[in-house]
Amino acid sequence: MGFRGSTFSKPLSWHQGFLILQSCPIDVISGTKVWKRFPPRYVIMGFFLIVGIIALIAVAVAQNHHSTRNSKYGIVLDAGSSHTSLYIYEWPAEKENDTGVVQQVDVCDVEGPGISTYANAVKKAGYSLKHCMDKAKEKVPLEKHQETPVYLGATAGMRLLRLANEDAAKKVLSEVDMTLRSYPFNFQGARILSGEEEGAYGWITLNYLLGNFKQSVWPQFMPRLFFSTGTIGALDLGGASTQITFVPNQESIESPEDIVNFYLYGKNYTVYTHSFLCYGKDQALRLKLLQDSLQDPLTSRVQDPCFHQGYERTIDIADLQNKSCRPPGFTMSSYSLLQIEGTGDYEKCLASIDKIFNTSYCPYSSCSFNGISLPPVSGNFGAFSAFYYVMKFLNVTQAPMDKVIETVKIFCSKTWNEVKTEFPGIKEKYLSEYCFSGTYIISLLNQRYNFTKEKWQNIHFLGKIRNSDAGWTLGYMLNLTNMIPAEQPYTRPLSHATYISLMAISSILVISLFLIGYVTFCKPKCLKKEII
Ligand SMILES: Nc1ccn([C@@H]2O[C@H](COP(=O)(O)OP(=O)(O)OP(=O)(O)O)[C@@H](O)[C@H]2O)c(=O)n1
Numbered sequence: 001m002g003f004r005g006s007t008f009s010k011p012l013s014w015h016q017g018f019l020i021l022q023s024c025p026i027d028v029i030s031g032t033k034v035w036k037r038f039p040p041r042y043v044i045m046g047f048f049l050i051v052g053i054i055a056l057i058a059v060a061v062a063q064n065h066h067s068t069r070n071s072k073y074g075i076v077l078d079a080g081s082s083h084t085s086l087y088i089y090e091w092p093a094e095k096e097n098d099t100g101v102v103q104q105v106d107v108c109d110v111e112g113p114g115i116s117t118y119a120n121a122v123k124k125a126g127y128s129l130k131h132c133m134d135k136a137k138e139k140v141p142l143e144k145h146q147e148t149p150v151y152l153g154a155t156a157g158m159r160l161l162r163l164a165n166e167d168a169a170k171k172v173l174s175e176v177d178m179t180l181r182s183y184p185f186n187f188q189g190a191r192i193l194s195g196e197e198e199g200a201y202g203w204i205t206l207n208y209l210l211g212n213f214k215q216s217v218w219p220q221f222m223p224r225l226f227f228s229t230g231t232i233g234a235l236d237l238g239g240a241s242t243q244i245t246f247v248p249n250q251e252s253i254e255s256p257e258d259i260v261n262f263y264l265y266g267k268n269y270t271v272y273t274h275s276f277l278c279y280g281k282d283q284a285l286r287l288k289l290l291q292d293s294l295q296d297p298l299t300s301r302v303q304d305p306c307f308h309q310g311y312e313r314t315i316d317i318a319d320l321q322n323k324s325c326r327p328p329g330f331t332m333s334s335y336s337l338l339q340i341e342g343t344g345d346y347e348k349c350l351a352s353i354d355k356i357f358n359t360s361y362c363p364y365s366s367c368s369f370n371g372i373s374l375p376p377v378s379g380n381f382g383a384f385s386a387f388y389y390v391m392k393f394l395n396v397t398q399a400p401m402d403k404v405i406e407t408v409k410i411f412c413s414k415t416w417n418e419v420k421t422e423f424p425g426i427k428e429k430y431l432s433e434y435c436f437s438g439t440y441i442i443s444l445l446n447q448r449y450n451f452t453k454e455k456w457q458n459i460h461f462l463g464k465i466r467n468s469d470a471g472w473t474l475g476y477m478l479n480l481t482n483m484i485p486a487e488q489p490y491t492r493p494l495s496h497a498t499y500i501s502l503m504a505i506s507s508i509l510v511i512s513l514f515l516i517g518y519v520t521f522c523k524p525k526c527l528k529k530e531i532i
Protein backbone atom coordinates (compact mmCIF):
# COMPACT_ATOMS: atom_id res chain seq x y z
CA MET A 1 0.00 0.00 0.00
CA GLY A 2 1.50 3.33 -0.91
CA PHE A 3 0.59 7.04 -0.77
CA ARG A 4 0.19 9.28 -3.80
CA GLY A 5 -0.33 13.07 -3.87
CA SER A 6 2.75 13.85 -1.96
CA THR A 7 6.07 12.03 -2.10
CA PHE A 8 8.63 12.17 0.64
CA SER A 9 12.33 13.02 -0.10
CA LYS A 10 13.46 13.28 3.57
CA PRO A 11 12.29 11.94 6.93
CA LEU A 12 9.39 13.89 8.43
CA SER A 13 9.11 15.08 12.03
CA TRP A 14 6.09 13.56 13.89
CA HIS A 15 4.51 17.02 13.75
CA GLN A 16 4.81 17.23 9.97
CA GLY A 17 3.58 13.66 9.67
CA PHE A 18 0.57 14.45 11.83
CA LEU A 19 -0.21 17.61 9.80
CA ILE A 20 0.00 15.65 6.59
CA LEU A 21 -2.13 12.80 7.89
CA GLN A 22 -4.84 15.09 9.00
CA SER A 23 -5.27 17.54 6.20
CA CYS A 24 -3.74 16.72 2.86
CA PRO A 25 -6.03 14.54 0.80
CA ILE A 26 -4.41 11.23 0.15
CA ASP A 27 -5.25 8.68 -2.47
CA VAL A 28 -5.07 5.44 -0.71
CA ILE A 29 -3.93 2.95 -3.25
CA SER A 30 -4.37 -0.60 -2.52
CA GLY A 31 -3.11 -2.72 -5.38
CA THR A 32 -4.40 -1.10 -8.55
CA LYS A 33 -7.56 0.22 -7.03
CA VAL A 34 -7.61 3.89 -6.00
CA TRP A 35 -9.96 4.38 -3.12
CA LYS A 36 -12.25 7.41 -2.93
CA ARG A 37 -10.40 10.53 -1.82
CA PHE A 38 -11.52 11.92 1.53
CA PRO A 39 -10.00 14.16 4.19
CA PRO A 40 -8.11 11.95 6.60
CA ARG A 41 -9.27 14.05 9.55
CA TYR A 42 -12.49 12.07 9.42
CA VAL A 43 -10.40 8.93 9.47
CA ILE A 44 -8.75 10.10 12.70
CA MET A 45 -12.00 11.07 14.38
CA GLY A 46 -13.70 7.88 13.24
CA PHE A 47 -10.76 5.93 14.63
CA PHE A 48 -10.98 7.61 18.04
CA LEU A 49 -14.73 7.21 18.20
CA ILE A 50 -14.53 3.51 17.40
CA VAL A 51 -11.79 3.07 20.00
CA GLY A 52 -13.94 4.99 22.48
CA ILE A 53 -17.02 2.87 21.85
CA ILE A 54 -15.01 -0.32 22.21
CA ALA A 55 -13.56 1.04 25.45
CA LEU A 56 -17.06 1.83 26.70
CA ILE A 57 -18.38 -1.63 25.94
CA ALA A 58 -15.34 -3.18 27.57
CA VAL A 59 -15.89 -1.07 30.71
CA ALA A 60 -19.58 -1.88 30.85
CA VAL A 61 -18.96 -5.59 30.41
CA ALA A 62 -16.15 -5.63 32.96
CA GLN A 63 -18.18 -3.61 35.44
CA ASN A 64 -21.31 -5.64 35.19
CA HIS A 65 -19.73 -9.03 34.90
CA HIS A 66 -21.08 -10.89 37.86
CA SER A 67 -18.03 -12.37 39.36
CA THR A 68 -18.94 -15.04 41.85
CA ARG A 69 -20.28 -12.32 44.11
CA ASN A 70 -19.46 -12.71 47.72
CA SER A 71 -23.06 -13.43 48.76
CA LYS A 72 -24.37 -13.83 52.28
CA TYR A 73 -27.50 -15.77 53.27
CA GLY A 74 -30.06 -15.66 56.07
CA ILE A 75 -32.90 -18.06 56.97
CA VAL A 76 -36.09 -17.11 58.85
CA LEU A 77 -38.93 -19.49 59.78
CA ASP A 78 -42.34 -17.86 60.21
CA ALA A 79 -44.16 -20.18 62.66
CA GLY A 80 -47.70 -18.85 62.24
CA SER A 81 -50.93 -20.07 63.84
CA SER A 82 -52.10 -21.79 60.65
CA HIS A 83 -48.80 -22.71 58.98
CA THR A 84 -45.02 -22.36 59.03
CA SER A 85 -42.97 -20.98 56.12
CA LEU A 86 -39.18 -20.94 55.72
CA TYR A 87 -37.65 -17.97 53.86
CA ILE A 88 -34.08 -17.82 52.50
CA TYR A 89 -32.60 -14.36 51.89
CA GLU A 90 -29.42 -13.46 49.99
CA TRP A 91 -27.43 -10.22 49.68
CA PRO A 92 -24.04 -9.09 48.35
CA ALA A 93 -21.69 -8.96 51.35
CA GLU A 94 -20.01 -5.73 50.27
CA LYS A 95 -23.34 -3.87 50.12
CA GLU A 96 -25.06 -5.13 53.21
CA ASN A 97 -25.63 -1.65 54.62
CA ASP A 98 -27.34 -0.37 51.51
CA THR A 99 -31.11 -0.43 51.48
CA GLY A 100 -33.09 -2.84 49.32
CA VAL A 101 -30.15 -5.17 48.55
CA VAL A 102 -31.50 -8.21 50.41
CA GLN A 103 -33.52 -10.48 48.14
CA GLN A 104 -35.71 -13.46 48.99
CA VAL A 105 -34.28 -16.36 47.00
CA ASP A 106 -36.48 -19.21 48.23
CA VAL A 107 -39.59 -20.01 50.31
CA CYS A 108 -40.67 -23.41 51.60
CA ASP A 109 -44.15 -23.96 53.08
CA VAL A 110 -43.99 -26.57 55.84
CA GLU A 111 -46.47 -29.43 55.44
CA GLY A 112 -49.27 -29.45 58.03
CA PRO A 113 -50.62 -26.95 60.57
CA GLY A 114 -48.80 -24.39 62.73
CA ILE A 115 -46.44 -25.63 65.47
CA SER A 116 -48.86 -24.58 68.23
CA THR A 117 -51.20 -27.42 67.22
CA TYR A 118 -48.54 -29.95 68.35
CA ALA A 119 -49.06 -29.13 72.04
CA ASN A 120 -50.02 -32.76 72.69
CA ALA A 121 -47.42 -34.26 70.32
CA VAL A 122 -44.44 -31.92 70.71
CA LYS A 123 -41.98 -34.21 68.84
CA LYS A 124 -43.94 -33.56 65.66
CA ALA A 125 -43.36 -29.80 66.02
CA GLY A 126 -39.63 -30.20 65.34
CA TYR A 127 -40.04 -33.07 62.90
CA SER A 128 -42.45 -31.03 60.72
CA LEU A 129 -39.63 -28.57 59.91
CA LYS A 130 -37.13 -31.15 58.60
CA HIS A 131 -38.23 -31.22 54.97
CA CYS A 132 -37.85 -27.45 54.50
CA MET A 133 -34.59 -27.35 56.45
CA ASP A 134 -33.19 -30.13 54.23
CA LYS A 135 -34.17 -28.08 51.18
CA ALA A 136 -32.42 -25.04 52.71
CA LYS A 137 -29.21 -27.11 53.01
CA GLU A 138 -29.31 -27.66 49.26
CA LYS A 139 -30.20 -24.06 48.43
CA VAL A 140 -27.49 -22.36 50.50
CA PRO A 141 -23.96 -23.10 49.16
CA LEU A 142 -22.14 -25.61 51.37
CA GLU A 143 -19.29 -23.22 52.17
CA LYS A 144 -21.82 -20.69 53.51
CA HIS A 145 -23.68 -23.01 55.90
CA GLN A 146 -21.58 -22.19 58.95
CA GLU A 147 -22.03 -18.42 58.63
CA THR A 148 -25.75 -18.46 57.65
CA PRO A 149 -27.96 -17.36 60.58
CA VAL A 150 -31.25 -19.21 61.19
CA TYR A 151 -34.08 -17.58 63.16
CA LEU A 152 -37.49 -18.99 64.06
CA GLY A 153 -40.18 -16.52 65.11
CA ALA A 154 -43.52 -17.82 66.35
CA THR A 155 -46.57 -15.55 66.28
CA ALA A 156 -50.15 -15.54 67.52
CA GLY A 157 -50.76 -19.26 67.54
CA MET A 158 -47.96 -19.73 70.07
CA ARG A 159 -49.03 -16.62 71.99
CA LEU A 160 -52.44 -18.23 72.49
CA LEU A 161 -50.89 -21.60 73.45
CA ARG A 162 -48.64 -19.84 75.97
CA LEU A 163 -51.70 -18.16 77.50
CA ALA A 164 -53.57 -21.46 77.67
CA ASN A 165 -50.69 -23.77 78.65
CA GLU A 166 -47.28 -22.16 79.18
CA ASP A 167 -45.56 -25.48 79.80
CA ALA A 168 -46.79 -26.94 76.51
CA ALA A 169 -45.61 -23.81 74.69
CA LYS A 170 -42.13 -24.20 76.19
CA LYS A 171 -41.98 -27.86 75.18
CA VAL A 172 -42.99 -27.09 71.61
CA LEU A 173 -40.30 -24.41 71.36
CA SER A 174 -37.61 -26.65 72.83
CA GLU A 175 -38.42 -29.42 70.33
CA VAL A 176 -38.19 -26.90 67.52
CA ASP A 177 -34.94 -25.55 68.97
CA MET A 178 -33.41 -29.04 69.07
CA THR A 179 -34.34 -29.78 65.48
CA LEU A 180 -32.97 -26.50 64.12
CA ARG A 181 -29.78 -26.82 66.18
CA SER A 182 -29.08 -30.16 64.47
CA TYR A 183 -28.48 -28.41 61.13
CA PRO A 184 -25.08 -27.05 60.03
CA PHE A 185 -26.28 -23.44 60.07
CA ASN A 186 -25.63 -20.69 62.59
CA PHE A 187 -28.82 -21.18 64.65
CA GLN A 188 -29.81 -17.98 66.46
CA GLY A 189 -32.79 -19.20 68.46
CA ALA A 190 -36.54 -19.90 68.35
CA ARG A 191 -38.82 -17.49 70.19
CA ILE A 192 -42.35 -16.09 70.33
CA LEU A 193 -42.58 -12.58 68.89
CA SER A 194 -44.76 -10.00 70.58
CA GLY A 195 -47.60 -8.61 68.48
CA GLU A 196 -45.88 -5.23 68.43
CA GLU A 197 -42.69 -6.79 67.06
CA GLU A 198 -44.72 -8.62 64.40
CA GLY A 199 -46.34 -5.34 63.35
CA ALA A 200 -43.14 -3.30 63.46
CA TYR A 201 -41.06 -5.80 61.48
CA GLY A 202 -43.79 -6.05 58.84
CA TRP A 203 -43.60 -2.26 58.49
CA ILE A 204 -39.79 -2.39 58.17
CA THR A 205 -40.02 -5.11 55.49
CA LEU A 206 -42.41 -3.09 53.32
CA ASN A 207 -40.47 0.16 53.56
CA TYR A 208 -37.09 -1.53 53.14
CA LEU A 209 -38.21 -3.27 49.95
CA LEU A 210 -39.74 -0.04 48.63
CA GLY A 211 -36.50 1.85 49.36
CA ASN A 212 -38.39 4.33 51.56
CA PHE A 213 -35.59 4.48 54.14
CA LYS A 214 -33.01 5.67 51.62
CA GLN A 215 -32.58 9.39 52.03
CA SER A 216 -31.45 9.80 48.44
CA VAL A 217 -28.74 12.41 47.89
CA TRP A 218 -30.73 14.02 45.11
CA PRO A 219 -33.54 15.60 47.21
CA GLN A 220 -31.01 17.98 48.70
CA PHE A 221 -30.69 19.52 45.24
CA MET A 222 -34.22 18.87 44.03
CA PRO A 223 -37.43 20.34 45.47
CA ARG A 224 -39.11 17.89 47.88
CA LEU A 225 -42.18 17.70 45.68
CA PHE A 226 -40.28 15.36 43.37
CA PHE A 227 -39.24 13.01 46.14
CA SER A 228 -41.55 11.56 48.74
CA THR A 229 -39.46 10.37 51.64
CA GLY A 230 -42.63 9.12 53.39
CA THR A 231 -43.23 5.58 54.53
CA ILE A 232 -46.07 3.18 53.81
CA GLY A 233 -48.26 1.69 56.57
CA ALA A 234 -48.51 -2.09 57.10
CA LEU A 235 -51.71 -4.13 57.50
CA ASP A 236 -51.20 -7.82 58.34
CA LEU A 237 -54.09 -10.29 58.74
CA GLY A 238 -53.04 -13.67 60.12
CA GLY A 239 -55.09 -16.60 61.34
CA ALA A 240 -54.96 -15.65 65.03
CA SER A 241 -53.99 -11.95 65.11
CA THR A 242 -54.03 -8.86 62.97
CA GLN A 243 -51.63 -5.91 63.04
CA ILE A 244 -51.87 -2.27 61.95
CA THR A 245 -48.65 -0.21 61.81
CA PHE A 246 -48.06 3.26 60.39
CA VAL A 247 -46.55 6.71 61.01
CA PRO A 248 -49.56 8.89 61.90
CA ASN A 249 -49.47 12.38 60.44
CA GLN A 250 -50.41 13.83 63.79
CA GLU A 251 -47.55 14.21 66.25
CA SER A 252 -49.13 12.68 69.34
CA ILE A 253 -49.97 9.02 69.58
CA GLU A 254 -52.20 8.84 72.66
CA SER A 255 -51.33 5.33 73.84
CA PRO A 256 -47.61 5.04 74.78
CA GLU A 257 -47.79 1.23 74.61
CA ASP A 258 -48.52 1.51 70.90
CA ILE A 259 -45.43 3.60 70.07
CA VAL A 260 -42.27 2.17 68.53
CA ASN A 261 -39.35 4.51 67.82
CA PHE A 262 -36.90 3.69 65.07
CA TYR A 263 -33.75 5.58 64.07
CA LEU A 264 -32.95 4.27 60.61
CA TYR A 265 -30.60 5.57 57.93
CA GLY A 266 -30.21 8.84 59.77
CA LYS A 267 -33.93 9.50 60.28
CA ASN A 268 -36.18 9.14 63.33
CA TYR A 269 -39.55 7.36 62.92
CA THR A 270 -42.29 7.45 65.59
CA VAL A 271 -44.44 4.52 64.57
CA TYR A 272 -47.89 3.49 65.83
CA THR A 273 -48.37 -0.28 65.94
CA HIS A 274 -51.05 -2.46 67.51
CA SER A 275 -51.64 -6.21 67.33
CA PHE A 276 -55.13 -7.55 68.02
CA LEU A 277 -54.81 -11.09 69.40
CA CYS A 278 -57.87 -13.28 68.60
CA TYR A 279 -58.74 -11.08 65.60
CA GLY A 280 -56.85 -13.01 62.94
CA LYS A 281 -59.42 -14.39 60.54
CA ASP A 282 -59.59 -17.93 61.99
CA GLN A 283 -59.97 -16.76 65.58
CA ALA A 284 -62.42 -14.01 64.56
CA LEU A 285 -64.63 -16.68 62.98
CA ARG A 286 -64.43 -18.69 66.20
CA LEU A 287 -65.42 -15.59 68.21
CA LYS A 288 -68.38 -15.05 65.91
CA LEU A 289 -69.54 -18.67 66.11
CA LEU A 290 -69.24 -18.67 69.89
CA GLN A 291 -71.08 -15.36 70.00
CA ASP A 292 -73.85 -16.79 67.77
CA SER A 293 -74.13 -19.93 69.88
CA LEU A 294 -74.80 -17.73 72.92
CA GLN A 295 -78.02 -16.47 71.30
CA ASP A 296 -79.70 -19.60 72.56
CA PRO A 297 -77.30 -21.62 74.78
CA LEU A 298 -79.66 -24.58 74.71
CA THR A 299 -79.96 -25.06 70.99
CA SER A 300 -77.12 -26.60 69.05
CA ARG A 301 -78.28 -25.52 65.57
CA VAL A 302 -77.56 -22.04 64.23
CA GLN A 303 -78.29 -20.43 60.88
CA ASP A 304 -75.18 -18.57 59.82
CA PRO A 305 -75.38 -15.80 57.15
CA CYS A 306 -71.59 -15.89 56.69
CA PHE A 307 -71.76 -19.33 55.05
CA HIS A 308 -73.35 -20.15 51.72
CA GLN A 309 -76.89 -21.42 51.34
CA GLY A 310 -76.75 -25.23 51.53
CA TYR A 311 -73.43 -25.31 53.42
CA GLU A 312 -73.35 -27.27 56.69
CA ARG A 313 -70.61 -27.67 59.26
CA THR A 314 -70.53 -29.43 62.63
CA ILE A 315 -68.18 -27.94 65.19
CA ASP A 316 -66.95 -29.40 68.47
CA ILE A 317 -67.80 -26.70 71.02
CA ALA A 318 -64.79 -27.74 73.15
CA ASP A 319 -62.57 -26.81 70.20
CA LEU A 320 -64.33 -23.42 69.96
CA GLN A 321 -64.05 -22.69 73.63
CA ASN A 322 -60.28 -22.17 73.41
CA LYS A 323 -59.53 -20.52 76.76
CA SER A 324 -57.78 -17.56 75.23
CA CYS A 325 -60.15 -16.25 72.57
CA ARG A 326 -63.63 -15.65 73.95
CA PRO A 327 -66.30 -13.12 72.95
CA PRO A 328 -67.56 -10.59 75.51
CA GLY A 329 -70.20 -12.14 77.84
CA PHE A 330 -69.14 -15.69 77.05
CA THR A 331 -70.79 -18.56 79.00
CA MET A 332 -70.16 -22.28 78.61
CA SER A 333 -72.86 -24.01 76.55
CA SER A 334 -74.68 -27.14 77.65
CA TYR A 335 -74.17 -29.03 74.38
CA SER A 336 -70.95 -30.35 72.85
CA LEU A 337 -71.61 -30.01 69.10
CA LEU A 338 -72.69 -26.92 67.16
CA GLN A 339 -74.53 -27.49 63.86
CA ILE A 340 -74.14 -24.64 61.37
CA GLU A 341 -76.46 -24.10 58.40
CA GLY A 342 -75.43 -21.44 55.87
CA THR A 343 -77.95 -18.82 54.70
CA GLY A 344 -75.56 -16.63 52.67
CA ASP A 345 -76.54 -13.04 53.51
CA TYR A 346 -73.83 -10.32 53.46
CA GLU A 347 -75.69 -7.69 55.47
CA LYS A 348 -76.63 -10.16 58.23
CA CYS A 349 -73.09 -11.54 58.19
CA LEU A 350 -71.73 -8.01 58.68
CA ALA A 351 -74.12 -7.51 61.59
CA SER A 352 -73.08 -10.79 63.22
CA ILE A 353 -69.39 -9.85 62.84
CA ASP A 354 -70.02 -6.48 64.46
CA LYS A 355 -70.88 -8.25 67.70
CA ILE A 356 -67.31 -9.55 68.23
CA PHE A 357 -66.05 -5.96 68.51
CA ASN A 358 -66.71 -3.85 71.58
CA THR A 359 -67.22 -0.27 70.40
CA SER A 360 -69.17 0.89 73.47
CA TYR A 361 -66.26 2.78 75.07
CA CYS A 362 -63.14 4.67 73.98
CA PRO A 363 -60.87 6.32 76.55
CA TYR A 364 -59.03 8.21 73.75
CA SER A 365 -59.98 10.75 71.11
CA SER A 366 -60.38 7.93 68.60
CA CYS A 367 -60.41 4.13 68.89
CA SER A 368 -60.54 1.12 66.61
CA PHE A 369 -62.37 -1.26 68.98
CA ASN A 370 -62.18 -2.81 72.48
CA GLY A 371 -61.04 0.58 73.83
CA ILE A 372 -57.81 0.57 71.79
CA SER A 373 -56.51 3.96 70.65
CA LEU A 374 -56.13 4.41 66.90
CA PRO A 375 -54.84 7.69 65.39
CA PRO A 376 -56.63 8.63 62.14
CA VAL A 377 -55.22 6.46 59.37
CA SER A 378 -53.47 8.45 56.64
CA GLY A 379 -51.26 7.87 53.64
CA ASN A 380 -50.56 4.65 51.77
CA PHE A 381 -50.80 1.19 53.28
CA GLY A 382 -49.59 -2.24 52.15
CA ALA A 383 -52.08 -4.97 53.13
CA PHE A 384 -50.65 -8.51 53.04
CA SER A 385 -51.07 -12.12 54.28
CA ALA A 386 -54.77 -12.97 54.48
CA PHE A 387 -55.77 -9.44 53.45
CA TYR A 388 -54.10 -10.30 50.15
CA TYR A 389 -55.12 -13.99 49.92
CA VAL A 390 -58.83 -13.15 50.32
CA MET A 391 -58.94 -10.05 48.11
CA LYS A 392 -56.91 -11.88 45.46
CA PHE A 393 -59.38 -14.79 45.47
CA LEU A 394 -62.31 -12.34 45.14
CA ASN A 395 -60.35 -10.51 42.43
CA VAL A 396 -60.73 -7.10 44.04
CA THR A 397 -57.14 -6.19 45.01
CA GLN A 398 -57.32 -3.08 42.79
CA ALA A 399 -61.04 -2.33 43.24
CA PRO A 400 -62.62 0.67 44.98
CA MET A 401 -64.42 -0.08 48.24
CA ASP A 402 -67.94 -0.02 46.74
CA LYS A 403 -66.92 -2.64 44.18
CA VAL A 404 -65.40 -4.80 46.95
CA ILE A 405 -68.63 -4.65 48.94
CA GLU A 406 -70.70 -5.46 45.85
CA THR A 407 -68.44 -8.42 44.99
CA VAL A 408 -68.58 -9.90 48.51
CA LYS A 409 -72.37 -9.42 48.56
CA ILE A 410 -72.77 -11.35 45.30
CA PHE A 411 -70.30 -14.06 46.37
CA CYS A 412 -72.06 -14.62 49.70
CA SER A 413 -75.44 -14.95 47.97
CA LYS A 414 -74.24 -17.89 45.87
CA THR A 415 -75.28 -21.37 46.98
CA TRP A 416 -72.57 -23.72 48.23
CA ASN A 417 -73.07 -25.97 45.19
CA GLU A 418 -72.60 -23.02 42.82
CA VAL A 419 -69.41 -21.99 44.64
CA LYS A 420 -67.95 -25.53 44.63
CA THR A 421 -68.75 -25.85 40.92
CA GLU A 422 -67.21 -22.46 40.11
CA PHE A 423 -64.00 -23.05 42.13
CA PRO A 424 -63.27 -26.79 41.94
CA GLY A 425 -59.53 -26.39 42.64
CA ILE A 426 -59.75 -24.45 45.93
CA LYS A 427 -59.46 -26.26 49.30
CA GLU A 428 -62.99 -26.47 50.79
CA LYS A 429 -61.63 -25.20 54.17
CA TYR A 430 -60.56 -21.93 52.49
CA LEU A 431 -63.42 -21.82 49.95
CA SER A 432 -66.19 -22.13 52.55
CA GLU A 433 -64.80 -19.17 54.51
CA TYR A 434 -64.19 -16.53 51.81
CA CYS A 435 -67.67 -15.06 52.31
CA PHE A 436 -66.93 -14.61 56.03
CA SER A 437 -63.35 -13.46 55.37
CA GLY A 438 -64.34 -10.88 52.75
CA THR A 439 -67.07 -9.49 55.02
CA TYR A 440 -64.68 -9.51 57.99
CA ILE A 441 -62.03 -7.53 56.05
CA ILE A 442 -64.61 -4.89 55.10
CA SER A 443 -65.80 -4.67 58.71
CA LEU A 444 -62.22 -4.41 60.07
CA LEU A 445 -60.84 -1.90 57.55
CA ASN A 446 -63.88 0.28 56.93
CA GLN A 447 -65.78 0.23 60.19
CA ARG A 448 -63.06 -0.44 62.76
CA TYR A 449 -60.03 1.30 61.21
CA ASN A 450 -62.19 3.91 59.45
CA PHE A 451 -60.72 3.50 55.98
CA THR A 452 -63.38 5.56 54.20
CA LYS A 453 -64.14 5.07 50.51
CA GLU A 454 -61.45 7.67 49.67
CA LYS A 455 -58.83 6.25 52.05
CA TRP A 456 -59.51 2.72 50.82
CA GLN A 457 -57.94 3.71 47.52
CA ASN A 458 -54.61 4.11 49.38
CA ILE A 459 -54.65 0.48 50.50
CA HIS A 460 -52.42 -1.67 48.28
CA PHE A 461 -53.23 -5.37 48.67
CA LEU A 462 -49.93 -7.11 47.94
CA GLY A 463 -48.34 -10.52 48.28
CA LYS A 464 -44.78 -9.65 47.30
CA ILE A 465 -42.59 -6.64 46.64
CA ARG A 466 -39.89 -7.28 44.06
CA ASN A 467 -40.09 -11.06 44.55
CA SER A 468 -39.88 -10.88 48.34
CA ASP A 469 -42.95 -11.82 50.38
CA ALA A 470 -44.51 -9.02 52.39
CA GLY A 471 -44.38 -10.00 56.05
CA TRP A 472 -42.42 -9.60 59.29
CA THR A 473 -39.61 -12.10 58.50
CA LEU A 474 -37.33 -9.88 56.37
CA GLY A 475 -37.59 -6.95 58.80
CA TYR A 476 -36.84 -9.34 61.68
CA MET A 477 -33.68 -10.62 60.02
CA LEU A 478 -32.52 -7.15 58.95
CA ASN A 479 -32.83 -5.97 62.53
CA LEU A 480 -31.06 -8.95 64.10
CA THR A 481 -28.22 -8.88 61.55
CA ASN A 482 -27.84 -5.09 61.97
CA MET A 483 -28.35 -4.51 58.28
CA ILE A 484 -30.32 -1.36 58.88
CA PRO A 485 -27.78 1.19 60.09
CA ALA A 486 -28.86 4.07 62.28
CA GLU A 487 -26.89 6.49 60.15
CA GLN A 488 -27.25 6.86 56.43
CA PRO A 489 -24.22 5.10 54.98
CA TYR A 490 -22.30 7.30 52.52
CA THR A 491 -23.47 6.41 49.05
CA ARG A 492 -22.00 7.94 45.93
CA PRO A 493 -24.62 9.81 43.86
CA LEU A 494 -23.67 7.57 40.93
CA SER A 495 -23.05 3.88 40.88
CA HIS A 496 -19.49 2.83 40.05
CA ALA A 497 -20.50 1.57 36.62
CA THR A 498 -22.28 4.83 35.76
CA TYR A 499 -19.31 6.84 36.97
CA ILE A 500 -16.77 4.89 34.87
CA SER A 501 -18.97 5.03 31.78
CA LEU A 502 -19.56 8.76 32.14
CA MET A 503 -15.83 9.32 32.55
CA ALA A 504 -15.12 7.27 29.42
CA ILE A 505 -17.75 9.08 27.35
CA SER A 506 -16.61 12.53 28.46
CA SER A 507 -12.96 11.73 27.76
CA ILE A 508 -13.85 10.55 24.26
CA LEU A 509 -15.91 13.67 23.71
CA VAL A 510 -13.10 15.92 24.93
CA ILE A 511 -10.54 14.18 22.69
CA SER A 512 -12.85 14.33 19.68
CA LEU A 513 -13.69 17.98 20.29
CA PHE A 514 -9.99 18.73 20.70
CA LEU A 515 -9.22 17.03 17.43
CA ILE A 516 -12.05 18.73 15.59
CA GLY A 517 -11.02 22.09 17.00
CA TYR A 518 -7.36 21.52 16.18
CA VAL A 519 -8.12 20.46 12.68
CA THR A 520 -10.58 23.27 12.11
CA PHE A 521 -8.59 26.19 13.52
CA CYS A 522 -5.06 25.41 12.63
CA LYS A 523 -5.77 24.04 9.19
CA PRO A 524 -2.30 23.64 7.57
CA LYS A 525 -2.00 24.04 3.86
CA CYS A 526 -1.01 20.96 1.99
CA LEU A 527 2.71 20.77 2.46
CA LYS A 528 4.50 22.34 -0.43
CA LYS A 529 7.19 20.55 -2.25
CA GLU A 530 9.87 22.62 -0.44
CA ILE A 531 9.01 21.24 2.98
CA ILE A 532 9.69 17.75 1.80
N1 LIG B 1 -53.48 -19.16 50.15
C1 LIG B 1 -54.01 -18.97 51.39
C2 LIG B 1 -53.15 -19.08 52.53
C3 LIG B 1 -53.72 -18.87 53.79
N2 LIG B 1 -55.04 -18.58 53.87
C4 LIG B 1 -55.64 -18.33 55.16
O1 LIG B 1 -55.22 -17.04 55.59
C5 LIG B 1 -55.18 -17.01 57.02
C6 LIG B 1 -53.92 -16.37 57.45
O2 LIG B 1 -52.84 -17.05 56.87
P1 LIG B 1 -51.40 -16.65 57.42
O3 LIG B 1 -51.12 -15.23 57.11
O4 LIG B 1 -50.47 -17.68 56.97
O5 LIG B 1 -51.65 -16.73 58.99
P2 LIG B 1 -50.59 -17.19 60.09
O6 LIG B 1 -49.31 -16.47 59.85
O7 LIG B 1 -50.56 -18.66 60.11
O8 LIG B 1 -51.32 -16.63 61.39
P3 LIG B 1 -50.75 -15.63 62.50
O9 LIG B 1 -49.99 -14.55 61.79
O10 LIG B 1 -51.96 -15.10 63.18
O11 LIG B 1 -49.87 -16.43 63.39
C7 LIG B 1 -55.35 -18.43 57.52
O12 LIG B 1 -56.69 -18.53 57.92
C8 LIG B 1 -55.16 -19.28 56.27
O13 LIG B 1 -55.99 -20.42 56.34
C9 LIG B 1 -55.86 -18.45 52.73
O14 LIG B 1 -57.03 -18.14 52.84
N3 LIG B 1 -55.31 -18.66 51.50
Ligand SMILES: [Ca+2]
Binds near residue numbers: 080081155237239
Ligand atom coordinates in the same frame (compact mmCIF):
# COMPACT_ATOMS: atom_id res chain seq x y z
CA1 LIG C 1 -48.62 -14.35 60.08
